[in-house]
Amino acid sequence: MELTTEQISRYDRDGYVVFPELFSTQEVAILSGEVDRVSKIDSECIFREVENGPAKTIFRMHESDGATASPAFHAACRTPRVLGAARQVLGDNALYMHHSKVNVKSAIQGSAWPWHQDFGAWNLDGIAAPNLTTMVVLLDDATEFNGCLYLLPGSHREGRHDPYFDESTAYKLWAVGPSRMRDMIARYPDPVPLTGKAGTAAIFHCNNLHASGHNLSAQDRCQVYFCFNTVANRPADVENPRPDYVRSQNWRPMQLGDDDGVLNSASVPA
Numbered sequence: 001m002e003l004t005t006e007q008i009s010r011y012d013r014d015g016y017v018v019f020p021e022l023f024s025t026q027e028v029a030i031l032s033g034e035v036d037r038v039s040k041i042d043s044e045c046i047f048r049e050v051e052n053g054p055a056k057t058i059f060r061m062h063e064s065d066g067a068t069a070s071p072a073f074h075a076a077c078r079t080p081r082v083l084g085a086a087r088q089v090l091g092d093n094a095l096y097m098h099h100s101k102v103n104v105k106s107a108i109q110g111s112a113w114p115w116h117q118d119f120g121a122w123n124l125d126g127i128a129a130p131n132l133t134t135m136v137v138l139l140d141d142a143t144e145f146n147g148c149l150y151l152l153p154g155s156h157r158e159g160r161h162d163p164y165f166d167e168s169t170a171y172k173l174w175a176v177g178p179s180r181m182r183d184m185i186a187r188y189p190d191p192v193p194l195t196g197k198a199g200t201a202a203i204f205h206c207n208n209l210h211a212s213g214h215n216l217s218a219q220d221r222c223q224v225y226f227c228f229n230t231v232a233n234r235p236a237d238v239e240n241p242r243p244d245y246v247r248s249q250n251w252r253p254m255q256l257g258d259d260d261g262v263l264n265s266a267s268v269p270a
């Protein structure tokens with residue numbers, strides 16, 4: 001997939017571009033089956049809101065080694081649709097994955113993510129420049145009712161805001177404070193809900209402000225985030241670095257795979 005000039009200028013202007021149904025129903029079924037399989041594993045790469053409860057976040061499904069490795073996710077993030085698009089928006093062919101995560105926001109119980117910029121935390125990982133981008137792929141239909149992601153169009157253009165460590169939800173993260181958010185929302189177009197059919201995807205800039213609400217519905221809302229950095233922008237050493245599953249040190253440039261990679265992975269034993 002080659003992004004058009006119009007899509008590239010939309011990415012520059014809004015900080016994101018949406019691709020309706022980028023992955024087929026069959027590919028989504030394979031990826032979702034892998035989430036079910038891996039979520040039963042006991043691993044430090046899996047975060048659960050409640051001990052022994054359902055997985056809320058699964059890291060590192062994109063690698064070929066480790067407890068959470070999945071051939072289908074390994075293939076998905078290397079497709080021209082995903083890696084090719086990331087290369088294009090970052091203007092660099094030498095990319096690696098800072099991390100990948102699958103967020104399973106479970107029916108009724110799945111909780112919110114406060115407003116934040118991904119570069120809020122990634123800068124603290126030792127990454128100097130905001131040259132990262134994320135491709136999110138919906139693995140369930142996403143609605144406003146089931147806690148879809150909201151993006152604040154154009155918000156990446158003001159750069160990084162100093163974050164605070166938000167501990168109000170089970171998944172603690174570096175977030176942007178309420179007074180700054182009130183000001184940003186007042187000055188920008190309304191936040192855009194990333195809703196759509198499973199398989200829909202969006203690529204967004206690491207300084208784009210985003211958040212999501214509680215899942216009030218009876219349906220799970222699962223989505224995967226592939227977070228790409230340029231090899232040239234890999235992190236400098238920091239004191240107490242986060243674990244490798246969230247601050248990867250696999251800085252080898254990723255190789256472009258096949259667009260049929262997810263479908264073909266189904267015949268490879270996991």
Ligand code: SIN
Binds near residue numbers: 148223
């Ligand atoms: C995130 O921005 O890190 C996750 C938000 C979500 O999955 O709703």
Ligand code: MN
Binds near residue numbers: 116
């Ligand atoms: Mn985020």
